Amino acid sequence: MADPAPTPAATGNIYDLGYRSYDGPRLGRRHASRALYVSSLRSVFGIGRGGRAKVAPFVLAALTLLPALVSVGFDVLLSQTFGREDGPGGPGGPIESPIQYSTYLGLSTTLLILFCAAQAPELVGRDQRHRVLVLYFSRALERADYVLAKVGALATALVIVFAVPLAVMFAGSVLVARDVAAEFIVQVPRVAPAFVVAPVMALVLGGLSLAVASMTPRRAYATAGIIAVFIIPPIVIATVQEVARGDLARYIVLAGAGQILDGVNAFLFGRTPGDDMVRTAALPGPLYVGAAAIVIAAALVILLRRYQRIDA
Amino acid sequence: MCESTDGTPLISLRGITKRFPGVTALDELTLDIEPGIIGLVGSNGAGKSTLLRILLGLLAPTSGTALVMGRDVVREGPLIRQFVGYMPEHDVLPPDVSATELVAHLAQTSGLPVTASRERTAEVLRHVGLYEERYRPMGGYSTGMRQRVKLAQALVHDPRLLLLDEPTNGLDPSGRDDMLELVLRTGREFGITVVVASHLLGEIQRVCDFLVAIEGGRLLRADRITQFTGRTGLLAVEVDEGRDRLAAALAARGLTLHEDGRVLLVELIDEAPYDLVRDSVVELGLPLVRMEQRRHSLEDLFRDQPAAAPAAAPRRG
Structure with a gap:
């Protein structure tokens, strides 16, 4: 194609400036998906949007970080007062801090759910509300790519919000120790299960939230729906455990996403579950992992079907 | 790699039927479209939008095959769509981002690298006549500006084929003239094949080389515009x-x-x-x-086609 170089002001046409043909690379579907993923991840944190869009994600992330900061501060204080060896387990006897890698999920689940309730509707509802979907689906993307980019973005954001506090705790304990290298070697296996817990949590919470949020362009409905999906099951579980006995009372615990995650967390860290209902159920650990996998798969199936059918 | 090879029509439709519950939107449409500026005319509900959406792979036809640049739109959607631009009929712009942000982002989702996306965005927004306002959130744009952004996002990846659905919708007369001028320039000077769907024959007539008329999902007539009008020129x-x-x-x-x-x-x-x-x-x-x-009005010409069009001619035109 001939280069349509603009003829300088010969016609006085105001549009006679910009357009040129493009002969550079066209990077296709994977590049397109990645671009959507990156922009979605930025928008989860309100980056590139106005200041107001940043308030909810950053406040919730800061609150999630708070226990870690307390824990590190406590460690520092103890190490200065008693020396590290007498630290948390110190003179008063074996006091175990309630803030551990293994308990952090329990401490932050509510905040992570609120994070989803605030950001998942923004992530998918916006495109429906303003009918932007058609602009995506008429490009080098498949509908499934859109779903995966959005789930990936929210899951990544949740991993970040959850992992930063653990990283702070890790850095805190290692740096406070007298023998940094030795402490590092001690801490790595302790924190290791979080590398599995974090993505499982992110995909369960993120997947379910987006599945709910994708059903409506209305932000308020989506937020209410997400909260309902995480709040109602525990109430049902508690009631059933109260009135029923036997297998039903045990297996009903798998109806709650939060409970499933608590079970997965306890199994991977090799600890007693923090959630009373999960402790009462006393189900084998792998069962929770299986349940988490089913929840993730179900959320993805719902999302993929929703976006295959949605009118764009 | 995706250039239309010699001898293959740019768009090739074979027996395209699209049924929605209770409605047949397209009925056995068979048609080849060669490069140029093509007007797709028909009254509201004639099946124009449905046809464009099938060409994009946004809708799967109930039966029949649609090839764009020789490739099947259902199976090779993302590949084809790297070379196709689409300007939808309705308002599709999020109010809280600027034209620059949106268009640059969409360029990437058409497969352009990041730097090229930014450069092309600046060029194409100038081409459509958006200047300083392109950095402001689109919520404050006038209809004319919004239509320009919609055209810009369809052009940013330098498509071989541009599909415009009612591009002059909601514009005042001078806005319509500007938009038609842009369409004409885009098609003529940059060698992009443009398919313009419109229910306004008068507008289509001003810019198109070819005319495809559909009514009730059936092909009424497809020909060079001179063939429509030459007889009574x-x-x-x-x-x-x-x-x-x-x-x-x-x-x-x-x-x-x-x-x-x-x-x-x-x-x-x-x-x-x-x-x-x-x-x-x-x-x-x-x-x-x-x-x-x-030229005589095209409505008159359709009415003069008793053999080809037993169905009612487009009245609302």
């Missing part, structure tokens, strides 16, 4: 004085004439009348004001 000639002398001279040269106020209308069967009118005006030394081709 008219040459309007206006002179400041001596109109009657000119009329006499032209009649003497064997042309069929009509009078329309101050204007003489010469029947155009072929190209010959242009030269004859020019020569006559020169010989008589008349002050020629203008000489322009006129």
